[in-house]
Amino acid sequence: MAYEDDNFIDTTKMVWNYSFFSQKDLSLFAKGKLFFAHEKFGSHFLHLLNEDGYYFAVWAPNATAVCVIGEFNGWKNNLHPLFVRQDKSGIWEGFIPRMPEGALYKYQIKGFDGIETFKADPYANYSELRPGTASITKKLHYHWNDDDWMLNRKNYNSLSAPWSVYEIHLGSWMRPQKDKPNLFNSYSEIADRLMPYVKAMGYTHVEFMPITEYPYDGSWGYQCTGFFAATARYGTPQDLMNLINKLHENNIGVILDWVPSHFPADAHGLYKFDGTHTYEYGDMRKGFHKDWNSYIFNYKRGEVRSFLLSSAHFWLKYFHIDGLRVDAVNSIIRLDFSRAEGEWEPNEKGGNDNEEAISFLQDFNTMVYKEFPDTQTIAEEASDWSGITKSISKNGFGFGMKWMMGWMHDSFSYFKKNWDERKNVQNDFTFSMMYFFDEKFMLPLSHDEVVHGKSPMLYKMPGNEFQKFANLRLLYACMYTHMGAKINFMGNEFAQTNEWNYDSELQWELLQYPAHNGMQEFVRSLNFLYKNEQALYQLQFDKKGFIWESVANENEGILVYRRMCKDKSKDIVVVINTSNTSYLNWEINLQGKISWKELLNSDDVNYWGSGNFKNTNIISEIVDKKKKLYKIKLNIAALSSVIIK
Structure with a gap:
């Protein structure tokens, strides 16, 4: 029943x-269970009693008055007061007739202790381009053409499907003019350029670094003020929908980097929303991130939990997002995160876990997988905290996947060493498989690894130019043939020579050089190999999907492992040579079949390799016919990988 049917x-x-x-609704909101709060709060177009206008609703429990101000009333205070509900919910609401779409507005809030604030709408769907901070009335109607994707995406987003994710910062992937940081391609222009590139490169998904509205470019989107608004830097919400629609039409999934961990202190944002601590903890031992100079959501408060759950629901429902990568999970769940002794207070049990935050994440995952079962949630969690991807019924967090930061750190530690040192630290390379099955891991080579003096991927590698490229191709081959999903940051695919700079664009000019062009072609080949070979993804989280064939040749730098799927005839064997020595007719004993062919060789001349160590006809001999054990001979270039089937 509509309100007007029962009320004057x-x-x-x-x-x-x-x-x-x-x-x-009110009960669910207060309990932290209203995951569709975005359909109640914010500004909504309404045709009421023959008048068009906008309905507004905002939660400001400490306010004594709330008014809507904006262009429509000359930004005059006190002219359009909202009505406070008499049920102590703290909700202020009302309908403003003749309010047009596209109108700038804010809330004038007279709050705690008489403090007056002027705030953007926490539930706004569109915002003014920075440095402006006003919210904008906006409808979200869009005609989607991705029915085939939505019907079948359970197959693309399954954990037994390939996940090769291209991590993108939309503003700096490609610009209209490289050296003008205030110029951006629109969502539509990005769609015209990005979709063909991602498709040609063979990626299965893209992950957008945060595109929820944020005031400071240098935060990369991680200091969010608009949790329901696509940033206006690149256009309208419908323009973003069009970008996602085009990706879906070409069978490319879209993951959104989502930040429910903290928010900045900007005057128009959530901090002290109605004059006091409304969205954040009041105790700064829990409520402030000193590293990021930001504030932490009060996960104990039901209304805040409803706000965050609704943000997740909003993007999944209205933007057809296929997965949410949750940022900084460790900072959410730990009371002592980046805090010295005495700077944090233990929970009631004396521990360092934030129990209400953990409960929130469990509610989040429960909601996502119930409402959107064909999507995934991914935790960026950098510690060894257990149970991140374990089911909630088994006291886990319920995430679909977790970033495998340990693999990344160990891989860098190993590959940064010269080949003469590697034989003494082979455990750095093999250790990841000792704990891989503790969680469902995604292997990350993310934006964080190519900024702040960490150097681009290419210059993490030792040796001369040829050896650096060979080492990097080898690292990528190891990544793609390792168990688990994969994510690689933009620019890594063609070996940028500079660190990532959010104020510029990728070094596309490098592709004129054979070395960089060859690296791009190698990553493209890896993507298609990964997608086309079931052994590389079907059992990627199952112990049945991997065995070591040989780890006993550390002095020679040769390691061999097998990737498997349900059909044993489709097994793949990976041979890697981490040394600076090439080998002809290297002998390997393998079970299963006598006939093998080379699928990929990282030393191929097309990838800027030498091209001198091909395996056109793999020689095979019977060792034990009864046991189906055969000996094969391979030519293996220095710092290379050979993948056979």
């Missing part, structure tokens, strides 16, 4: 009394 509406006032809320 006073149309003589500047703001008409109106409400979207039922008693059930």
